[in-house]
Amino acid sequence: MTCGMSVAAAADNVYQKPESFLQDLFGHPPEPSVLWLTPEMQTEVTHILGHAPTQLRQRYWNDGTRSAWVLEEIGKEDFITAAFVVKGGRIEQVKVLVYRENRGAEVRYSAFLRQFQGATLSADNLLDKEIDGISGATLSVHAMERMARVALYFDRMAQRK
């Protein structure tokens, strides 16, 4: 997983640019904050993702009540860029910003993404809600779940800073 805002190539399906999402969410987006991944956090993120985080510094936006995380994770072969808004330790909003895989773009539909609303992390960093899969988009669904868990974990760590 990378944790930035990647430039979309011409062939990518860009549903919304990260800057535009942040603009819609906050009006005037706050200055980005930074969460440095300590070795313990890297271990935990590795456990969630199944691979090491590719970046050590995670930028996020926090207006005092909610935090926004723009994350990237590979579904099958290419990165999916998605934004997660967390409020009070629960997911408030999820949006797929850029989809680069050939199959599985159904994860962008609100009917699927609504399932994440209100989800929080259990003690073992799993979502406390069951997310129904989408036939033909299994790997993208799993990538979205992993990113949701990481966003909640990052938010929890950011609160402790």
Add this chain to the structure above:
Amino acid sequence: MSSQAHFTRIFRQWHGRIGAIAAAFFLVLAVTGIVLNHSDALHLDKRQIAAPWLISWYGIQQKPVLQGYRLNKNYLAADAGNWALGGLLLHGEGEETVGAVAIGDIIYIAAPSMVYLYRSDGQLVDKLEGQGLPAAAIERIGTANGAVVLQTQGGQFMSADALSWQRLKSAQVVWSALEALPAADMDKAALALAPRLPLQRILLDLHSGRIFGSYGPLMVDLLGLILAVLCVTGFYMWLHKQRQRHYAVGWVKHEVKNTAEK
């Protein structure tokens, strides 16, 4: 010898000869087919092969890496959007490199639309683009008073943390510039940036015959035809043998019956 037996004998001879010659090719097709069937589980697309003879077979030639950006202890050499930091390979996203600087343990590599932050051990720290940058189209990168400086089409900006950027008013900037690589660094860079091919592609090309050029797929087509012929001749021989056995058993039964009646 009947004509049918004669044909069967010829079939058997040619079936054996063709099968023996084609067996090695069938084995390659079978093994590559089985392995490719599990390419996701085996992560074949992630395994990179850099064997020089294979790269040369594909007609890929590595450009000599002659220049690089001098950092703290190492040089950073760029090729096709990737970088060699000493002997480490760092992956970019294909953009040309406009410069690289090191401040403390962090290395900043600039491309026109991105700045990559790496630790000196090759671990990616952050990627800056879009809103993370002060302005578009980076032209140069440098340092001034321990801060990173970007020259963009929108002016010059500096930052101490690569998070918040201020317009540069006046400072003595040391701009990153290419230098000739020392011989030892040239070798390290050439090794790190050596062209690679994913194992999946090599196996696919081997399975389809494309690895042998434009005639390769025709060879594989021919192998397919040979396999079809072997199937037909094999079945024919099996059928012939079954019939012979059937007649032999019938004849013995007939003889036993005749003997008993007498």
